[in-house]
Amino acid sequence: MDDVASAEKRLSILRHNIEQRRDDLVELTRQLIRIPTLNPPGECYRDICEFLAARLKARGFTVRLLRATGTPGDSDRYPRWNVIARREGSASGPCVHFNSHTDVVETGRGWSVDPFEGLVRDGKVYGRGACDMKGGLAASIIAAEAYIAAFPDHPGTIEISGTADEETGGYGGVAWLAEQGYFSPERVQHVIIPEPLNKERICRGHRGVWWAEITTHGRIAHGSMPFLGDCAVRHMGAVMMEMEERLFPALAERRTEMPVVPDGARQSTMNINSLHGGQAEPEPDFTGFPSACVPDSARMVIDRRYLVEENYDDVRAEIVELLERVRRERADFDYDLSELWHVNPSLTEPDAPVVGAVAQGIRRVLGCEPVHVLSPGTYDQKHIDRIGRLKDCIAYGPGILDLAHQPDEYVGISDMQDSALVMALAIDDLLHARQKRQKQE
Numbered sequence: 120m121d122d123v124a125s126a127e128k129r130l131s132i133l134r135h136n137i138e139q140r141r142d143d144l145v146e147l148t149r150q151l152i153r154i155p156t157l158n159p160p161g162e163c164y165r166d167i168c169e170f171l172a173a174r175l176k177a178r179g180f181t182v183r184l185l186r187a188t189g190t191p192g193d194s195d196r197y198p199r200w201n202v203i204a205r206r207e208g209s210a211s212g213p214c215v216h217f218n219s220h221t222d223v224v225e226t227g228r229g230w231s232v233d234p235f236e237g238l239v240r241d242g243k244v245y246g247r248g249a250c251d252m253k254g255g256l257a258a259s260i261i262a263a264e265a266y267i268a269a270f271p272d273h274p275g276t277i278e279i280s281g282t283a284d285e286e287t288g289g290y291g292g293v294a295w296l297a298e299q300g301y302f303s304p305e306r307v308q309h310v311i312i313p314e315p316l317n318k319e320r321i322c323r324g325h326r327g328v329w330w331a332e333i334t335t336h337g338r339i340a341h342g343s344m345p346f347l348g349d350c351a352v353r354h355m356g357a358v359m360m361e362m363e364e365r366l367f368p369a370l371a372e373r374r375t376e377m378p379v380v381p382d383g384a385r386q387s388t389m390n391i392n393s394l395h396g397g398q399a400e401p402e403p404d405f406t407g408f409p410s411a412c413v414p415d416s417a418r419m420v421i422d423r424r425y426l427v428e429e430n431y432d433d434v435r436a437e438i439v440e441l442l443e444r445v446r447r448e449r450a451d452f453d454y455d456l457s458e459l460w461h462v463n464p465s466l467t468e469p470d471a472p473v474v475g476a477v478a479q480g481i482r483r484v485l486g487c488e489p490v491h492v493l494s495p496g497t498y499d500q501k502h503i504d505r506i507g508r509l510k511d512c513i514a515y516g517p518g519i520l521d522l523a524h525q526p527d528e529y530v531g532i533s534d535m536q537d538s539a540l541v542m543a544l545a546i547d548d549l550l551h552a553r554q555k556r557q558k559q560e
């Protein structure tokens with residue numbers, strides 16, 4: 120059989136195997152949604168890991184349950200459990216790894232369906248995490264199972280992981296596993312993270328993040344004689360004025376060449392997460408009056424998202440310069456600046472093997488050119504890139520990005536099937552890449 124005919128044959132076998140598993144795919148997604156892995160605080164991690172372990176063990180995977188002891192949020196009440204399932208083929212070869220986070224965010228208000236029932240209606244599965252990202256996890260499992268059923272003697276290794284805490288930074292999940300060596304390039308060569316980025320899109324990375332806290336200082340005095348004190352809130356007001364007049368316009372001017380979606384995120388952005396000055400907020404049931412005091416401190420938390428074209432030192436220096444400008448212009452102005460969190464931008468090269476394999480899968484399954492994108496926010500790729508030093512990593516999965524974290528979140532069943540087929544083709548391509556190269560030489 121020539122190569123083209125054999126490629127067509129393999130596609131039709133995989134398509135058939137995935138179509139056959141439609142009910143299984145739907146049921147698996149529902150079962151995952153019914154385990155309410157809310158984070159924070161980190162509920163039911165052990166349950167979902169045991170569920171995944173039992174399923175994959177029955178399909179010939181070797182499974183490991185790993186607790187990220189001592190990571191942020193880990194406690195005996197809320198242990199940070201992770202699962203890694205590994206299936207080695209009949210010959211040596213690369214390892215293709217699918218990583219999904221198992222946690223979901225709070226439900227919030229506005230649901231018209233039970234967020235943890237896994238209702239199926241009009242070709243969609245509803246529930247918290249349906250889109251972000253239990254649908255993607257289910258699709259990757261079906262992709263791997265359909266692939267193994269079709270080609271049990273494949274070379275190389277297939278891994279599937281379900282990891283904790285992505286929604287709160289990934290420190291008890293992928294970051295910890297990467298520190299333990301589970302994402303080292305000697306062990307794993309290609310990673311697909313089935314986050315909901317829309318099935319025709321390949322997400323090659325994300326912008327950088329810098330969170331910081333700015334505190335302005337003052338001096339307490341009686342509120343009837345503010346001239347005897349020094350108002351920290353007015354000092355913060357001067358900082359905010361500087362931000363409005365100079366910083367925000369400057370950020371809006373900075374556009375990236377990278378295809379960040381949505382378009383509003385193709386520029387540098389900064390959010391003011393919180394602002395507090397003076398007396399603490401009273402308890403909701405407190406009925407008394409506030410006291411008359413000049414606030415002696417004010418605090419602001421900022422969330423700066425930066426572009427691959429910018430760098431961390433400049434991002435930080437820009438804020439320091441702003442604060443120093445205010446200091447020069449304002450009597451008695453004093454501040455502290457402390458960093459809360461920093462993540463470098465992550466960007467996988469457009470010609471990386473995993474990008475090529477998934478792109479080819481999208482062309483063959485969906486008949487369209489894949490759209491390359493970058494995510495406005497970060498996800499676990501940062502840890503695989505920075506701690507694991509593994510560069511061949513993308514996010515690719517079913518689900519509509521905009522539905523993540525929303526009420527009545529859902530994932531389309533045909534989207535899951537299509538992306539599962541793309542993933543199965545990518546497995547096939549990546550596991551045989553070495554053999555194909557040798558054949559060409």
Ligand SMILES: [Zn+2]
Pocket residue numbers: 220251252285314315
């Ligand atoms: Zn997610």
